[in-house]
Every structure is written in structure tokens, then in C-alpha cells.
Amino acid sequence: MSAELFSLFYQFADVFAFLILSAAGLAIVFGMMGVINMAHGEFIMCGAYVTVGLVRIGLPLAVAQGLAAVTAGLVGVVVEFLIVRRFYKRPLDSLLATWGLSLIVTQSMLLIVGSSITGIGTPEGSFAIGPYTFSTYRLVLFACAVAVLVGLYIVFMKTRFGVLARATMQNAEMARALGARTGRIYAISFGIGAGLAGLCGALYAPTMTLIPTMGATFVVESFVTVVVGGANVLLGTAPAAVFLAMIRMALNASYGQIIGQIGMLFAVILIIRVLPEGLSSVLVRRGR
Amino acid sequence: MALVEVKGVTKSFGGLTAVSDVDLAVSVGEVHCLIGPNGAGKSTLFKLIVGLYPPTKGTIFFDSLDITRERPSARVQRGMSIKMQAPSVFKELPVRQNIQVALQQRFSGAERDAEEERLLTLLNLASESGKLAGALSHGQQQWLEIGMALALQPRLLLLDEPTAGMSPEETFQTGELVKSFNAEGMTVLAVEHDMAFVRQVAQRVTVLHLGKTFARGSLESILEDEKVAEIYLGRTQAHGHGH
Amino acid sequence: MLKLLDGAQTLGKGWTFWSCFLIVLAAALIYPAFADSYDVGNFSYFLIWIFMALGLCLMWGYGGMLSFGQTFFFGISGYGYGVLAINMGGGSTTIAALALAVVMAMIAAGILGYFMIWGGINGIFFGIVTLSATLVLAFFLGQTAGPEWHIGPARLNGFNGMKGMDPLAVGDTYIEGSALYYVMVALIVVVYIGLRMLLNSRIGNVIVAVRENPQRAEMLGYDVRKYQLLTFVIGSALAGLSGALYTSWGQFITPSSIGLPAAAMPIVWVAFSGRSDLTATLVGSFLLLFAFQTITVYSQQMALILMGGLLLATVMLAPQGFVLGIGKLVVDRWTGHRRGDTNAVMADTARLQSDET
Structure with a gap:
């Protein structure tokens, strides 16, 4: 019995981790600046490729993953400086600009490194409970997802940067009038968002085939999580991921991955009909 | 006969109650002014009448029909505009x-x-x-x-601060315009701070204060009411001199 | 009726514009006489995509709804045509298959649009929900390689795509070569004129009003949601028309014409051309398709990089669109107007109109 329960939890944790890790970076950027970064998938790809490259030259996996996330974050800061900061007043244009960037990056990668490179293989290690075998790495991913949530909570709730960032999120004009350097806060947030995307790619790099277009595998999950989460991402993202992971887990188990994804999409479309402002709007109302 | 009637309407935003148990009836053919200090709930009441907000409680009638659940466009089709x-x-x-x-x-x-x-x-x-x-x-x-x-x-014209930002002369012109349309049979409900405008056009006045109906009647009777003067008119007149 | 051809919503009016229009049309009509059949076939291929571009222009430029999911409807109708044409047999029934395929796209748009518009989704979320739907459809179709995925005799065939349907035909004659080309030209003329008339009609007035200020439009007694849904369904029907014509033209369709990067293409065409005007979109999309196709012969990646670069350049340098901006500049030189600000495209529009009245 407990084996079954654990198996259920394992399946839930797997989907939950995927949703949180793919969405966290996108959600931070969206919540902070109202911008959807269409090149989000390419930051994920960047994290994955850097990880594989570093492992190939002999670095331990965990170190390579950390460095990959940092690299993606730094690239993010550069992209923010060169492109995104021009569009804070025009969020739709920032969408188009980052989409253009995404096209350029994926196609250039296809030209330069070709369609796929050999992966590095999932770290071995599994354990059995009752009749079921579980991969340890999947649980590591879940732990990472939880760590990301806790980390974001600490950064945004407990640090000085977090206070300024939340003030900027609420009302950028006011924050600026009160002396917050919103430009720098935006740059750092975009960097954090890109770094989280890179982390996602780094963590999933060992589990999948690396192709320049791999970002597309993650963007649907990240999009729908952010949509369901709603405007207040600090409040909405985690519950949205829990909710979507439940649906996804149930459907995956009975009908397989693709039906799981289609079902999740249908659930999202139904949710926006009932709760156009997303889950966070309900939570905010409750909080009052 | 009332063209638009608001019965026991309450509107809360989270913990804040903007409009609380308000009754208001605007008769066919009258010019009715809604006055009150800032934050009295006047604009909220307008948005409730036209359907931009659903009320938390209460009913809104237009032409004796319950329109509380109707979309703004449907209400406009019935003959109101704002x-x-x-x-x-x-x-x-x-x-x-x-x-x-x-x-x-x-x-x-x-x-x-x-x-x-x-x-x-x-x-x-x-x-x-x-x-x-x-x-x-x-x-x-x-x-x-x-x-x-x-x-x-429209049969009912809702004007929310129609003269804000206008010169006294433009304000007067607007008032004359409103009167001419009223003479042709249009019912008007206006929120206005400018007492000269209210005096020019209003046949009846309702005072809102803190989301509640505070007083109602002709402008003269309102002006004579000391409580009204206390909460509103005194302040407004002092304010008015400042302009 | 003819009054609706020219109006506030569309640029280009009067004698000069329509003479140019007729000259271009005449050139298009005699073109097959001077070109070999391979080029004519290629030309028809560019024209296929124009409908999708015009549909997006209507939704985004006029209706203010940025749909990233035009290839969703393209795909539904493209696969729909394939399934119907295979199941109903060839011959003249292919024409019915085309019409039904477009209807399928419209139904899909009606359902998706209902949930989004009645749910009050707009702006950025509208884009990413439509794109999510598109990507999920592409993933799903990519998974259908197995023999169990079939509708009647029509195999979906996964990434390799569906094939084996007949092209459009009348009786025993396939519509191909110059005949297909003329059908395309005729359809474009009909759609272009039809959209012009729609936009300059009362409905068009409301569509742009809803874009500008939905609350005010509602306060004028228009049920904003119905107008948005109408715009969404018409725009999607045009994407669907492109999809069905595409499948018929090449007698195959794969999931890659739905997913990324295909989904970005209509956005690039319309943004680059100038989303606020139908004619600019028509001209610009054609130019881009031509350039894209020419470069694709050498390297598809290079062509896509160019498209990405153009999108980036458009939003950074000419957010109203290059073709529209250049077109206005030329018109102004021509008519000898002096202009202060080359970027004030919208203000310009109004000024041109006030000159006319």
C-alpha cells in the first residue's frame, strides 16, 4: 500500500518538478516586468548545452550544472541590457523582440552545432520500494524544484533586494519615486529569470536528447503554469504547478504523456474561463 | 415613475465597502445630481448602474425591469449612456x-x-x-x-463629473446643453462637484457620504441642512474659494 | 457597397490607388504567359500564405488580438483537408473538402475563442495561450506515427506527415499549374476586397473601436466579446484557408508547418509589413515570402535567422512596420506633403483622412 502511495507521490513530484523548474524563470520575469520572455526556451537550451560541454571537459555534473545556470543568468543580463530594457513600456513588443531573438538563436545553433549532440546519460542510481523501482535523479529534480521555491521565497521576502523588487512589482513609478533603482532591479530580475531557465536546462540535460530546438519542449508547461498562476507570480506559481501536476499525473498514468499534455491544456482553457485572473487572484482575495 | 432605481445596493472591494445599502430613484424627466465628498462612492454607484461592477448585494431596475445581471452593452441598448x-x-x-x-x-x-x-x-x-x-x-x-x-x-444620461477641467464659461455651456436635452425629455443623473453647475441644472440632489445616502431633496433644502453643510458643503465652499 | 472600398480603416484611396491596384492585378494575370510552369507553381506557393497573413492583420492590427496560434488553425484545416479528401475520394469533392476544412478551423476558433474571450483573456496571455494550443497540436501530431493513428484510410503518420490526398480538382481535371495560380489570384482579390469592405463597414468601425478602448465600446452598447469572437473566427478561417490550400498544393502536410518556428512566421510577415494596414500586409508578406523562399533553397536556417532578425529589427526600429512606413514616405513625397516625424504613422493616417474630408 505505501509502495503505491509512494509511487503516486513520485509521479506527482516528477511532473511538479518539471512545471516549477520550467516556469520559475519565466514567472519571475513576467511578475516583475509584465514581460513574457519568448526566448525562455533558449535560455533553457543554453543551460543544457553548457552543462554537457562542461561535463565533457571533465567537470563533475553538479558543478557543471551550477556553472551552466550562472552562464545563462549572465547571458540574460546581457540580453536585458541590449534588447529587453528598451521595451518595458511596450510589453507586447518585448514579446516580439524576444521571439525574434529566439528564432535567431535556435537556427544559428542548428547551423553551428548541428541537429543533435550526444548526451551525457542520466546519473545512475535507483531504489526500489515494494515492486516498484524509482530513479534517484528524479527525486533530486524534485528536491531542486522545492529548493528553487524556497530560495525565491527567501530572496523576495527576506532580503533588501526582495523588498525593493516587490515594491517595483506593485508600482514601478512609486518605487522609482522612493529611490529604488528600478533599472537595476529589472536587470537583476531578468538575470535571475534567465539563470533559473538555465538551471532547468542544466538539470534536465542528462535526461534528454540535446537539440537546439529543445526549448520548445519546456515552453508549453512554463506558459500554462504562468497563465494559471496569474498576475501575482510569487503567490500563484506554486499552487498552479501543484494543480496542473495533479491533472497531468492522473492523465499521464492512464493515457500517456501526450494525452496528459492535451488534457492539461484543456484544463487551462477551462480555468481561464472561470478564473481569468488566475489562481493568485483567488488567493489574494482570500488573504484580505 | 422611476426610470432607474437602485435598491439596497452594496459594493465591497475586499474589505473596503465603497457603497453600502444605497437606495436611489431617478424619476423620468428629471435632472438629478449626486454630490458628496471624495470617496463617498459616487463613481462606484455609477459603475454599478451601468454594469461595470456587479453589486455585492442589492438590485438595480431600469424601467421597472431588473437589470442587475445584465452586461453593460445590454443596459446601454435599453437606453442609458454614460x-x-x-x-x-x-x-x-x-x-x-x-x-x-x-x-x-x-x-x-x-x-x-x-x-x-x-x-x-x-x-x-x-x-x-x-x-x-x-x-x-x-x-x-x-x-x-x-x-x-x-x-x-439615451433616455437616461449618466454624467460623471462632466465639467471637470472646464472653465466656468465652458461649465455654464455644458449646463445649458444638459438643460436643453432635459427639456426634450432626457433624464439626467450627474455626479458633480461644481455647485454652480448643480444649482444651474439640478431639480433634485442626493448626498452620498461614506458610501451611504446621507440626504436627499431640492438643492435649497440640502443647503439648509446643517449636517450636510458640516460634512460636505462647508468644506467644498472653502475649497471652492481656492479655485 | 462600393463606398466601402475606401474608408478610414484602410490606406490607399481614389483614382491613383485603384489604378495601381489594377496594374498590379493585370501584371499578375499575364505573368504565366511569360514564365515557365515551375515559376508559376512557385508563385502559387507564396500566394498560399497570404490568407494567413491577412487574417492575422485583421485580428492583430485591427482587432488588437495578438494570436500566436495562426498555424493552429492552419494545421487543423490542412490536416482536415487531407483527411476529408482521402475519405471522400477525389474529383470535385475536393472542393467540398476544402470548404469543410475551413469550417473546421472556424469551429476550432469559435471554441478556443469562446473560452479565451469570455474568460476575459487579452494582451500577452492571449498570445501565449494560443501558442500553447499550437505547440500541443504539433506535439500531438508528431506522436501519431503508429498505424493506430488513422481516420478512415487517412494515416496521420507522425513527423513524416500525412500524404496521399488528391489536390483540388474539378471532375477528372486537377487544378494545378496556371489554373491553380489563377484560382489563388482570384481568391486573394476576393479576400482582400472583402476584408476592405468589412473593415470600412459599421462592423469594422466597431472592431477598431474595441481595439482602442473596449470599455468605451461596451458603453456604446456593443457586446465587445461578440465582435472579438467574430474577428477571431474570420482571421482563423483565413489561416485555415491557407492550410487547406497548402495541403492541396503539395499533397502532404507535416506537424512542422504547425509548431515552432512555423508559428512565428505570420507574426514576422505582419509585424514587418505594418499590422495596421491590409494593403501593407499584402505587399510586405509577399515580399518576405519571396525572399524567404529564395534563401531557403540555399539554407533554411539562414532564411529563418533572417526572419528572426527582421522581427527584432522591426520592433526596435519601426514598430509600426517597415512596408507601411516606407509606403507612407513614398506617398508623401509623391503628393508633396511635408512631414515632421517619420515615425508618427498613426497621426499620419488621421491627417491623410482629414485631407480627404
């Missing part, structure tokens, strides 16, 4: 097209063209008709919006 507090026009469309979008609800063909010219002249916007609405001055945008509201030929 000029909102902040100018709300189609900024990137030319003035003429702004008027056309409104006019085509009631008119077509040559009749529409004639009405278009008449309104543009009436609103002193004929020479600006090719400009983008967003390029007009604040006062002109107010006029344009009033014009769009009039183009629908």
Missing part, C-alpha cells in the same frame, strides 16, 4: 470616427451624416474632426465623450 469620470474616448481614432461609432447605433445613411455634422457643431469640434481624439485638450475630450453619449439618444 460619460465616465476620466475621459474615455478612442484616442487613436479621428474625432469624426469616434462620433460615428456611437451614432451608427441609432442612425444610418444620410440621416447619420446629418446627425454627425449637427453633433460636431454642437460640441464645437467641427474644425477638429480630423484630429485624433487623443490629441484634443482634456476639456474637448470631455465634450467628445458627452457627444458620444448623446449620440446614442
